[in-house]
Amino acid sequence: MSMQDTASSGVALWRLVADGIERGIADGRFAAGDKLPGEVEIAETYRVNRHTVRRALAALAERGIVRAERGSGTYVEAQRxxxxxxxxxxxxxxxxxxxxxxxxxxxxxxxxxxxxxxxxxxxxxxxxxxxxxxxxxxxxxxxxxxxxxxxxxxxxxxxxxxxxxxxxxxxxxxxxxxxxxxxxxxxxxxxxxxxxxxxxxxxxxxxxxxxxxxxxxxxxxxxxxxxxxxxxxxxxxxxxxx
Amino acid sequence: MSMQDTASSGVALWRLVADGIERGIADGRFAAGDKLPGEVEIAETYRVNRHTVRRALAALAERGIVRAERGSGTYVEAQRxxxxxxxxxxxxxxxxxxxxxxxxxxxxxxxxxxxxxxxxxxxxxxxxxxxxxxxxxxxxxxxxxxxxxxxxxxxxxxxxxxxxxxxxxxxxxxxxxxxxxxxxxxxxxxxxxxxxxxxxxxxxxxxxxxxxxxxxxxxxxxxxxxxxxxxxxxxxxxxxxx
DNA sequence: TGAAGTTGTCTAGTATCATAGACAACTTGG
DNA sequence: CCAAGTTGTCTATGATACTAGACAACTTCA
Missing domain, CATH: 3.40.1410.10 (Chorismate lyase-like)
Incomplete structure (x- = not known):
């Protein structure tokens, strides 16, 4: 199927992934400067396609919360x-x-x-x-x-x-x-x-x-x-x- | 266009309308028992299609926050x-x-x-x-x-x-x-x-x-x-x- | 009774969301 | 240098989201 298994909540899947990662940053599972897991690994943990993860990371990157480095990884930058x-x-x-x-x-x-x-x-x-x-x-x-x-x-x-x-x-x-x-x-x-x-x-x-x-x-x-x-x-x- | 004018937020339009109405209920613009504006009027204020409003109201109704009465109107029921x-x-x-x-x-x-x-x-x-x-x-x-x-x-x-x-x-x-x-x-x-x-x-x-x-x-x-x-x-x- | 206003249902077309697979471009570490 | 691991880009397909228009079914009120 293409949408989440549960009844549609009106929130896009990529957005849920982005929020999950952001929560991880907020509560310290990922500290500023840390390298996030690879896109494939994130896709597996959230059980979504890698493209969906990329959309989530792109949204976080645009807000300045993470920064992607080609060939290397995606890194955290933020604080409340x-x-x-x-x-x-x-x-x-x-x-x-x-x-x-x-x-x-x-x-x-x-x-x-x-x-x-x-x-x-x-x-x-x-x-x-x-x-x-x-x-x-x-x-x-x-x-x-x-x-x-x-x-x-x-x-x-x-x-x-x-x-x-x-x-x-x-x-x-x-x-x-x-x-x-x-x-x-x-x-x-x-x-x-x-x-x-x-x-x-x-x-x-x-x-x-x-x-x-x-x-x-x-x-x-x-x-x-x-x-x-x-x-x-x-x-x-x-x-x-x- | 089909989506909102601004960059996509990952939140469906109907969901934004539902949240707007719910906020109106929470902060007292609509009291328990009140009749909400008609679907056409809501559609105009949020600048969306009437079907989108109906989706929003259906979601609120399913959560028991409003109740639709055919031919009459949609009414509020809730409290924090x-x-x-x-x-x-x-x-x-x-x-x-x-x-x-x-x-x-x-x-x-x-x-x-x-x-x-x-x-x-x-x-x-x-x-x-x-x-x-x-x-x-x-x-x-x-x-x-x-x-x-x-x-x-x-x-x-x-x-x-x-x-x-x-x-x-x-x-x-x-x-x-x-x-x-x-x-x-x-x-x-x-x-x-x-x-x-x-x-x-x-x-x-x-x-x-x-x-x-x-x-x-x-x-x-x-x-x-x-x-x-x-x-x-x-x-x-x-x-x-x- | 009839007109106006309401919610309910149907068809249709376009854009976005999510999936899938393949490969390029780049970095890191041995 | 090379292999493994990473992000970046492309094509393709099906499911949802949103818009648009029309009309049915029902309630309210004069």
């Missing part, structure tokens, strides 16, 4: 960003600690109106005016996540412009006199990247993302901003400390 | 288990709080030897004897996660048999005189389910999973067990509190 989820987490500090250069990039800002959900998170009334900020965060030149951030337009008038100028949520809050803040309850889910985020994160369609919803509070527990962030799962791992 | 990640988390309590019946099922246990990695987590020497326990946890009859658990075979002799009898990690530890324990540092990543876990979790191939690595300690901070768990992302959401 460790992202601690403490109550006081700053993106720039995490990326800096990894020896990489943090960047923020504004996609767009707009005026918005609080849904019931958003109003509850921010302690406002439904229909209250909000500022919505859509932004990307990068380590060196690699996009790590896209975030949609909402703030009260009354408490933070002109927040969009301030973020455009500072490109930092911490500096934005400082501008309004907020000296410190903490992350509150955080929801983590996984999903598949949609077309818009795929383009922003420079991810191929169909790749997994970590979805994080969190609300930041000031030291008195008053909600300040609420965020909906989508992380490229292949570039980051969250660390929850206790 | 909220899983708080506190330092003191018990699966049975979480599931019970959701009004569902928790179950554990043993897949297999085996003797194993500590890799350098496992030894470091458990505070043992590399090569130390371990007990490995492979188990599934369910809410009502829905598999939520598969876990691979390792314990020192010297500190917990016969742990495999004890777990087989009790089907609970908490009771297992009690059996060895451990009255209370806490979760230590926890790593969360996302990936794609492999064939083995897909069968165990009753998931179609290619679906996203949340991968959690954690080590439990006693109250003195001494490591007891270390776990590698794979959660069906579509059935659970993690809550990180601060």
């Amino acid at each position: 960003l460790a992202y601690p989820l403490r109550s006081r987490t700053r993106f720039s500090e995490i990326v800096g600690a990894d020896g990489r250069e943090p960047h923020g990039r504004l996609i767009e800002t707009s005026e918005d109106v609080a849904t019931r959900e958003l109003a509850r998170e921010l302690g406002l009334k439904a229909g209250a005016p909000l500022v919505r900020i859509e932004a990307i965060r990068l380590a060196d030149r690699t996009p790590i996540c896209v975030s949609t951030t909402w703030l009260s337009a009354e408490l933070f008038p002109g927040a969009g412009e301030v973020f455009a100028a500072t490109r930092s949520m911490t500096k934005l809050l400082e501008h309004y006199g907020v000296r410190d803040y903490r992350r509150g309850a955080t929801r983590i889910t996984a999903g598949i990247v949609d077309a818009t985020d795929a383009a922003r994160l420079d991810l191929p369609l169909g790749r997994p993302i970590l979805v994080v919803d969190a609300t930041d509070h000031d030291l008195d527990g008053k909600p300040l901003v609420t965020k909906h962030s989508r992380f490229a799962a292949e570039r980051v791992e969250f660390l929850v400390e206790s | 288990l909220a899983y708080p990640l506190r330092s003191r988390t018990r699966f049975s309590e979480i599931v019970g709080a959701d009004g569902r019946e928790p179950h554990g099922r043993l897949i297999e246990t085996s003797e194993d030897v500590a890799t350098r990695e496992l030894a470091r987590e458990l505070g043992l020497k590399a090569g130390a004897p371990l007990v490995r326990i492979e188990a599934i946890r369910l809410a009502d009859r829905t598999p939520i996660c598969v876990s691979t658990t390792w314990l020192s075979a010297e500190l917990f002799p016969g742990a495999g048999e004890v777990f087989a009898a009790t089907r609970s990690m908490t009771k297992l530890l009690e059996h060895y005189g451990v009255r209370d324990y806490r979760r230590g540092a926890t790593r969360i990543t996302a990936g794609i389910v492999d064939a083995t876990d897909a069968a165990r979790l009753d998931l179609p191939l290619g679906r996203p999973i949340l991968v959690v690595d954690a080590t439990d300690h006693d109250l003195d901070g001494k490591p007891l067990v270390t776990k590698h768990s794979r959660f069906a992302a579509e059935r659970v959401e993690f809550l990180v509190e601060s």
Whole structure:
């Protein structure tokens, strides 16, 4: 037969092989610099045709995760960003600690109106005016996540412009006199990247993302901003400390 | 053209549509019982053929997430288990709080030897004897996660048999005189389910999973067990509190 | 009752996915 | 240098995926 034995999952075989190899890299079975097994051997372990393996390796190579050398073998090159989820987490500090250069990039800002959900998170009334900020965060030149951030337009008038100028949520809050803040309850889910985020994160369609919803509070527990962030799962791992 | 405009991702179009709709359900754009837009309208928003939408809806229907009614429309039916990640988390309590019946099922246990990695987590020497326990946890009859658990075979002799009898990690530890324990540092990543876990979790191939690595300690901070768990992302959401 | 809107089913054509086999081009190690 | 092992390229074939159009079957509502 030509497709996988089980009912079709909507995921191509070569893609499953690629994911398997990538998982092997992520969990250390193959370290950076290591030589992968030969294409024939991989084909045997996954029970697919060698051409299917080649398609998988080509996809990984295009994403810069492996590198093929004719006559010699295929070699690994990659690593994930460790992202601690403490109550006081700053993106720039995490990326800096990894020896990489943090960047923020504004996609767009707009005026918005609080849904019931958003109003509850921010302690406002439904229909209250909000500022919505859509932004990307990068380590060196690699996009790590896209975030949609909402703030009260009354408490933070002109927040969009301030973020455009500072490109930092911490500096934005400082501008309004907020000296410190903490992350509150955080929801983590996984999903598949949609077309818009795929383009922003420079991810191929169909790749997994970590979805994080969190609300930041000031030291008195008053909600300040609420965020909906989508992380490229292949570039980051969250660390929850206790 | 027949495939999506961008370079092929290895994920079928119908699957992307299905994921999009499922995401809409998960984040509340469509509530349980709601009527989805018509097939023609969905086809237009995703810019695909109506047949492709039908394939997507058929897949969701087979998983029990939507239900089609001829002549009337397609309706939603589903919900995710909220899983708080506190330092003191018990699966049975979480599931019970959701009004569902928790179950554990043993897949297999085996003797194993500590890799350098496992030894470091458990505070043992590399090569130390371990007990490995492979188990599934369910809410009502829905598999939520598969876990691979390792314990020192010297500190917990016969742990495999004890777990087989009790089907609970908490009771297992009690059996060895451990009255209370806490979760230590926890790593969360996302990936794609492999064939083995897909069968165990009753998931179609290619679906996203949340991968959690954690080590439990006693109250003195001494490591007891270390776990590698794979959660069906579509059935659970993690809550990180601060 | 009838029109509009819905899901269900059929036929058909093109592109992609996966398989299979053969051989070229290159690297490594004896 | 040579043999073994590696990646690269070619041709060919069948199964799926996606698109397109048409119409049937059913529900809802005026």
